[in-house]
Amino acid sequence: MGKSLMIVDDSATMRKxxxxxxxxxxxxxxxxxxxGSGVEALQKLESGPVDVILCDINMPEMNGTELVKKxxxxxxxxxxxxxxxxxxSAQDLIDQxxxxxxxxxxTKPFTPEKFQEKLAPLLx
Amino acid sequence: xxxxxxxxxxxLDSAKEVFETMAFMALEEVREDQEAPRLExxxxxxxxxxxxxxxxxxxxxxxxxxxxxxxxNMLGADPxxxxxxxxxxxxxxxxxxxxxGALKARVQNEVGTMEVSIPSVVRGRELRNSxxxxxxxITVTVNLEEEHGMQFSLxxxxxxx
Numbered sequence: 001m002g003k004s005l006m007i008v009d010d011s012a013t014m015r016k017x018x019x020x021x022x023x024x025x026x027x028x029x030x031x032x033x034x035x036g037s038g039v040e041a042l043q044k045l046e047s048g049p050v051d052v053i054l055c056d057i058n059m060p061e062m063n064g065t066e067l068v069k070k071x072x073x074x075x076x077x078x079x080x081x082x083x084x085x086x087x088x089s090a091q092d093l094i095d096q097x098x099x100x101x102x103x104x105x106x107t108k109p110f111t112p113e114k115f116q117e118k119l120a121p122l123l124x
Numbered sequence: 125x126x127x128x129x130x131x132x133x134x135x136l137d138s139a140k141e142v143f144e145t146m147a148f149m150a151l152e153e154v155r156e157d158q159e160a161p162r163l164e165x166x167x168x169x170x171x172x173x174x175x176x177x178x179x180x181x182x183x184x185x186x187x188x189x190x191x192x193x194x195x196x197n198m199l200g201a202d203p204x205x206x207x208x209x210x211x212x213x214x215x216x217x218x219x220x221x222x223x224x225g226a227l228k229a230r231v232q233n234e235v236g237t238m239e240v241s242i243p244s245v246v247r248g249r250e251l252r253n254s255x256x257x258x259x260x261x262i263t264v265t266v267n268l269e270e271e272h273g274m275q276f277s278l279x280x281x282x283x284x285x
Contacts, residue, residue: 010242013199013214017146020200058221058242087225087240090232107229108222109145 002030003123008041008067009034009056009085018054018085024112027119038062042070049076052122054106057086057097065097072101081122085110126178126234131278132262135182138226139266139276142219147197151266151274160265161273163187168213169251170220174228176238180280182224183253184216190272191216209247217243223276253279 005022009015015034022029033050035041039062041053053071057064064084071077083104084097094105104118136153143149154160164187171183186194195215196203220243228238262278 011214011218013195013211014218016199017218058240060242087222087228089225089229090237108225109142111145 003028003052004031004050005029005033006041006044006050006053007032007034008036008038008053008059008064010036010059011056012036014056021110021112021115022054022119025115025119026112027116027123038064038067038070041067042074045071045074045077045080049074049080051080052119053080053082054085055082055102057084057088057093065100068097068101083118083122126231128260128262130234131231131280132264134227134230135223135262135276135278136264136266138223138230139264141226142222143194143268146222147194147219149194149197149269151268152270154265154267154273161267163273163275164189165249166247167249167251168216168245168247169253170213170216170243170245171253172220172224172243173241174224174238175283176236177283178231178235178238178280179283180259180278181253182220182227183277183279184220184223184274185251185277186216186268186272186274188212188247190268190274193272194219194268213245213247217245220245227278253277 007015007018055064081103084102085106087108089107106118143151166188167185168191169185171181173181191212192207193203195212259279259281264276266274268274
């Protein structure tokens with residue numbers, strides 16, 4: 001069965017850039033969707049889970065770290081892999097979000113190779 | 125405390141990293157003895173603020189034609205394809221956000237934790253950013269792809285906290 005991907009970022013431009021970079025990385029998803037905030041992402045996840053979420057951290061309304069915690073409370077997201085994509089590079093923040101339930105972390109700026117390196121092991 | 129020269133070098137290196145990685149564009153600093161490229165009359169100013177032991181604002185200023193080219197490169201679109209004002213602003217905001225993130229990664233060992241805001245972008249003529257009398261300012265002028273002029277500036281001061 002094909003994999004599904006959700007990109008969560010408050011910037012529509014960044015969502016497009018991430019989508020383009022995923023395609024350039026050679027990774028294939030049968031279904032992709034987007035959310036412009038943590039709130040919108042949660043609403044979509046409640047109606048149907050996805051295999052992988054690529055999630056920004058600094059967002060208005062509900063930030064990425066809150067979204068990780070709330071997504072982990074959803075039974076439907078127990079198998080979902082969540083990878084943060086952020087400009088934040090402080091190790092204590094990365095450690096915190098990983099202990100909150102994220103499965104990976106990619107810093108911006110990023111390359112297709114970085115997406116391949118971080119996402120491919122999670123898809124197997 | 126971090127030196128002005130170190131901050132300046134870190135700002136330029138951060139900008140180069142972001143443009144080369146995300147927009148596939150080369151930028152070269154315009155030295156003081158070189159003629160600075162003229163910015164277009166109508167410009168976009170993307171700003172992002174930070175606070176911590178060092179507080180201030182990072183700004184990116186470029187003309188609308190330049191912003192359109194950056195946005196198209198980041199999205200893998202044809203530069204002649206129509207791009208909405210929102211998309212153009214969004215692209216410049218993301219560039220400001222990523223340059224700030226790359227700068228923070230380079231200097232945080234020296235200045236400690238920096239809390240960063242969400243970027244904002246305004247469009248107009250002769251736009252300037254300011255942080256009052258006590259602030260220091262670093263300005264780096266660059267040539268983007270030897271075609272567009274662009275300015276990066278960092279207004280900062282040591283926090284009174």
